[in-house]
Structure formats: structure tokens, C-alpha cells
Amino acid sequence: MSSQIPLEHVPHPYEVNNKPFYIHKTTQDVQIPTGKLAPLRTLDELKAAVQTTEIYILPIPAKSVNSVLNSLRELLPESHPLQHLRRLVKPSFLPVSVAEKIPPIATTKSAVMYMLVCPTEAIALPGLQSFLSALPVFTEDGAEGPQISIIPVPSCQPISAAQAQEWSEKYWPTVYKRGNPYGPHPAIVENAANKLGRAGEYIQLARSAGAAVADLDIGEPFGCVIVNPETGEVVAAAGDGRCKGDKEWGNPLNHAVMRAVAMVAQKRLETGEEVMPNNPCRPLTELERVYFEAKTTTTTTTITPFELVETAETAENEENGENGEGYLCHNMHVYLSHEPCVMCAMALLHSRVGVVVFGQKVPKTGALMAEGEDGEGTGYGLFWRRELNWKFLCWQWVDELHEKIKEGISV
Structure with missing residues (x-):
């Protein structure tokens, strides 16, 4: 041949x-x-893009944010596990899909922030409800009880700014820290x-x-x-x-x-x-x-x-x-x-x-x-x-x- x-x-x-x-x-x-x-x-990037976990969120008066956070640290001493998600969010920055699912804020007497409390696996809802209800911000005269909602969020860090923006619009405001733990660094x-x-x-x-x-x-x-x-x-x-x-x-x-x-x-x-x-x-x-x-x-x-x-x-x-x-x-x-x-x-x-x-x-x-x-x-x-x-x-x-x-x- x-x-x-x-x-x-x-x-x-x-x-x-x-x-x-x-x-x-x-x-x-x-x-x-x-x-x-x-x-x-x-493969890890693809898995990270679709894995979600459920979290508790609730609205609180902006002036009471620090006191609630300090109390939560006593209840949940481990650090906040979802570092890629904003802990505090103004109502105007909530994704439309989230805003449509959660109940309206009971009172608008003062500025309000939505707080990411923790993943649902960290504590059962009755225990969290009982703990928050005892805090001064929810026991003052005329105060409403805690309005806890459960929503899904990405459990992994975003691998790009574009993905962080997509998640911010779909799930919860997300931060991209210019890294990629699931593949080669973008740079x-x-x-x-x-x-x-x-x-x-x-x-x-x-x-x-x-x-x-x-x-x-x-x-x-x-x-x-x-x-x-x-x-x-x-x-x-x-x-x-x-x-x-x-x-x-x-x-x-x-x-x-x-x-x-x-x-x-x-x-x-x-x-x-x-x-x-x-x-x-x-x-x-x-x-x-x-x-x-x-x-x-x-x-x-x-x-x-x-x-x-x-x-x-x-x-x-x-x-x-x-x-x-x-x-x-x-x-x-x-x-x-x-x-x-x-x-x-x-x-x-x-x-x-x-x-x-x-x-x-x-x-x-x-x-x-x-x-x-x-x-x-x-x-x-x-x-x-x-x-x-x-x-x-x-x-x-x-x-x-x-x-x-x-x-x-x-x-």
C-alpha cells in the first residue's frame, strides 16, 4: 500500500x-x-450551576439589623456558610420572582431590610420562630412578629460575573469574588x-x-x-x-x-x-x-x-x-x-x-x-x-x- x-x-x-x-x-x-x-x-462547574439549598429570610427594621445579627450569632455560632450571597438586601433589590412569593411587609413605619438568616438545615422553623419572637424588635408595643419565608438559593459560588448577575436576578443578590473553585481561574x-x-x-x-x-x-x-x-x-x-x-x-x-x-x-x-x-x-x-x-x-x-x-x-x-x-x-x-x-x-x-x-x-x-x-x-x-x-x-x-x-x- x-x-x-x-x-x-x-x-x-x-x-x-x-x-x-x-x-x-x-x-x-x-x-x-x-x-x-x-x-x-x-463537571464541577455544571453541578455548581444547578445545586440549590433553601434558606430563611425575613424583613426587619433597618435600625435593628445589628442587634438581630448579634443575637443570631449566639444561636448559630458557626460563620455564615453562604458567603457568596448578600446578608442584607433592600426590598427594591429583591428579585421579582422572590418578591412575588413572600408575604408583603406588615408595617412600613421605618426603613426595612431583608435578612438572610441561615440555611433551613441549620435549625428547624419552629425553633427559629420561637427564638426570633423573643427578641426586643419583635416584642415592642405594636411590633409585628417575625415574617419568616423560605426560598431556594444557589449553594455554590458563582464562577463568573455573568453567572452572579443571573443568580441575582433569579434567586438572591449574589457576589462574584473573581475566583473559580470548580475549574481553572478565569484569568x-x-x-x-x-x-x-x-x-x-x-x-x-x-x-x-x-x-x-x-x-x-x-x-x-x-x-x-x-x-x-x-x-x-x-x-x-x-x-x-x-x-x-x-x-x-x-x-x-x-x-x-x-x-x-x-x-x-x-x-x-x-x-x-x-x-x-x-x-x-x-x-x-x-x-x-x-x-x-x-x-x-x-x-x-x-x-x-x-x-x-x-x-x-x-x-x-x-x-x-x-x-x-x-x-x-x-x-x-x-x-x-x-x-x-x-x-x-x-x-x-x-x-x-x-x-x-x-x-x-x-x-x-x-x-x-x-x-x-x-x-x-x-x-x-x-x-x-x-x-x-x-x-x-x-x-x-x-x-x-x-x-x-x-x-x-x-x-
């Missing part, structure tokens, strides 16, 4: 890193499609995205790598490109290789990601010895050969812009001075034509890549989207999970070039 792409399939030359590659014959224009980077949300995501100016080029190269193997009936039209972020060099480009045509059995593990990582390993070995003797790493197309034979820097010195989850393994590695040098693709950037499967996503994690950008979502078998089936994903979110000892930043590249995925195919 020839490893050359038929000439009629490569009429449009294009260059990345001063090396030629070719746009697939079905692409009408060699121009890189205009697109945008859409950051993926983590890290923004800074990293600003450095991905050539994402469209690399995604198009990954698509071309997939198209090349598909034209030769070697594999499905899925491609992977691994880039050194310090130099912009393409270290490896690989298409899917699990078919190998009608006359030769393929390896079902030869997904594009697995082959690209193997190419990096082979280039780093530099001894002529096979990384995988039973499954030799060989370029299957001319496009793959260009980058496989190119002299590129296969290691990085870049420090990951977010902390690792501290484990015995990471602590031992740091103590031994490895600092990522023993990992095949440490902090490399990976560009994929399609969302990878669980096997490939875990291979990227174990190779300790820094960034992954993929083109097309794969709802049935993709492993990076944290949304479940209703959100067009498997719900794994493997790029950022608390229980894993490595994380990487992840985006989808969104443009007009999308294809229908064959049913049952893992990328």
Missing part, C-alpha cells in the same frame, strides 16, 4: 511552520475558516486563549491529516496535531489508522491521538529503537511523514499555569526532580479534528499535555464535554476532574466546517 496521497487529492498547497500540507479535496477554499474558541465547562483561561492565535490553522491541519487517511481507506477521517507552544512547531501530525485498508488487518487502538503520542515518543527516543515493537510507529501518509521526519523540539520548559492536585505521585516526582521531563507531551498543545474518546482523553492526561482544542463534538463517545446527553456530551469532562492528578485547559474550536459522525464511531 502506498503511503503517498494521490495527486488528485492534494490540489491546494498550504503551509504551517514553513512546511507544506494539503487541504482535502472536498474543502472549497484554502483559507482557514473563521472561528472562535469556546472554553469547556468542568488563566483568558490569558491562555490569547496565546492560541493559530488555533484555526492547527485544527485545519488536523482535519487534513484525517482526510488523508480516509482517502486511502486507512482509517476514519479524524486527525491529531501536537504543537510545541514555545516554538509553534508541529511536533507530530497523525490521522486515524485503525483500518489499514481491505487487505490488511488494522489495530483498533490506532486512534489519531494514540498514534500522534507514539510519534512524539519515537522522535524523543532518537535511537532507531521501536517504541512499540509489536505496533511500529510509521507515518501512513505524506502529510504525516513531513512532520515525523522534521527536526522539532519535543520537550518544553513551560510551567503549567495552574496547580496540580497534590498526590503522593506528584510529590515524589517533584522530589526526584522530574518536573514533567518524563512525560511524553508535557505542556504540549494538542489540536484535534474531533472530540477524543475516553481512551484518547486519558492518554492525553497521562502524557500531561497543557492545552487541548478540538473541532467537532462527538456526543456518543467524546470524553471531554462535561454536559450529559441533553447537552450533547457523555458527561465525563475528563480534562478537569478533582480526582485526577493532572488537568489541562480545553476549548472547542467553533466554525462552519462540521460533518456528520458515523453512528457508533469512537474518535
